[in-house]
Amino acid sequence: MTLTEKDSQYLWHPYTQHKTSQTPIAISRGEGALLWDENNKEYIDAIASWWVNPFGHSNKFIADAIYKQLTTLEHVLFGGFTHEPAIKVAEKLIEILPKNQQKIFFSDNGSTAVEVAIKVALQYFFNKNEKRTTIIAFENAFHGDTFAAMAASGISFYTQAFQGMFIDVVRIPVPVKGQEEVSFEALKNVIQTHNCAGFIFEPLVQGAAGMVMYEPEALAKLIQICKENQVLTIADEVMTGFGKTGKTFAMDYVSEDPDMICLSKALTGGTIPMAITTFTQDVFDAFYDDDINKALFHGHTFTANPTGCAAALASIDLLQTDEMQINIERINKSHLAFQKKIENHAKVITARTLGVIFAVEIKSDSEESYYGSMRTKLYNFFIDKGVILRPVGNIVYILPPYIMNDQQLQKVYNTIEEAIEMV
Secondary structure, eight states: OOHHHHHHHHOOOTTOOTTTSOOOOOEEEEEBTEEEETTOOEEEETTHHHHTOTTOBTOHHHHHHHHHHHTTOSOOOOSSOOOHHHHHHHHHHHHHSOTTOOEEEEESSHHHHHHHHHHHHHHHHHHTTOOOOEEEEETTOOOOSSHHHHHHOOOHHHHGGGTTSSOEEEEEOOOOTTOHHHHHHHHHHHHHHSOEEEEEEOSSEETTTTSEEOOHHHHHHHHHHHHHTTOEEEEEOTTTTTTTTSSSSGGGGOSSOOSEEEEOGGGGTTSSOOEEEEEOHHHHHTTOSSOGGGSOOOOOTTTTOHHHHHHHHHHHHHHTSHHHHHHHHHHHHHHHHHHHHHTTOTTEEEEEEETTEEEEEEOOSSOOOTTOHHHHHHHHHHHHTTEEOOOBTTEEEEOOOTTOOHHHHHHHHHHHHHHHHHO
16 A cells, blocks of 8 residues: 555545545655655645755754764653753743743744633633733634633634634734734723733734735734733744744844743744744743642643753754855745746735745635635645645645745746746
C-alpha cells in the first residue's frame, strides 16, 4: 500500500470533510523552502506549513539544539520542578517582548495559549470578587479550536455545532481603514452594557479571515479604551509573532501594550509543539495569595518541555541574526513590488502587504464561501504547479519561510498571476 492508501485507512485530518475531499499528499522529506512527496514531486512551501516554519525545513541549527537537549534532559514534569531551558526561554522572551510583560506560562499550542489567557482574564476579576463574564473579540476572528478559544472566534462554520455552549463573547467590527470610529464606538458600547473581563485580538492582521489588515494607531486606541475601563487586553500573536509582520512582534508597532500575549507557531521554528502566554506583573499578582483557590489551576503534561525550550531558544537566536532580518526585509520589498504590479489588475479587488505577509483578493462572479468552489479551483491549480498555497475563499495569501530565495518567490508570484487569469 502507498502512504496515501494507508492514510485513508487510518487517519482523520483537520478541517477535512473526508467524503468529498481529495486524497492528502504524502510528504516524504523537506529542505529549506521545499517539500517532496512520496513520488518525489517538488513543492514550494509558500505558507511555511501553516505559518510555523520561518527558517526552513530540516534546519540543522535547530535540529542540533534539539539533539543536544535530548541527550541531556528530554522532559521533566513542571509541577514542583523547573529547569534551565525554561528559564532561558523566559529570560530571552522578557528581553524582546513589550516591556510590561513579566511572567511566562507554558502550554502546548496556539489554542491552549489563548485558552490560558481567557481563563486568566475571567479569574482575574473573580479573584478580586468582581463578576465579569464577557469577553470582547473582533468579528471574523480566529483564536483556536479549544472551547474558550473557539468561543472567541467569529468564523461561524467552525463553531455552529456548539452554539449555546460557549462563554459570553460579544464581537465588535475590525477597525479597517474608514471604519475606525465605528469600531471604537462599538467597543465603548459593549463595555457600558456588559461586565467585560477582557478584549482579545489578532494584532494588525487577522490570519484565518484572509489576512485582513488594520493600522497600529487604531489598535492603540482600542487598548486605551480598555485600559480606561479596567478591561484586560489579550494580544493573540500566535500567527503574527516572531518576525511575520516585519518586526519581532506585531505589538512592536503599537504604542499601547497589552496585558497578555499569546505565542506559538514559529516559537520553535516548526519543530516541536509549544506555546506560551505572557502576563504583566499586575495580572500575576491577582493570583498570588495565601488562598490556594486563587491559584491558576491549569497545566499540561508537557508544560515547558525542555526539548521544546531548546528548539525555541535556537529559533529565537536564528530570528535575531542579521541574515534573517535581511531576509525578512528582502521578502517584504519583493511582496511590495508584486503588490504594485497586480493591484490594478481587472480581476483583483485588493492586494496588501505587511512584513512577509502578502494577500490578494480576487474578483468572483458569486459570493465565495471559506471552502467554496473558487477556493478549491485555486488550491488544486497551485498544487498542480508545485506550490503550496491555501486560499481563504477568494483570497490568496503568501506567508513564506524567511529563507525562501528570490527564484522560488518569483515562481510563487508567477503561479498566482496565472491563477488570476484562469479564474
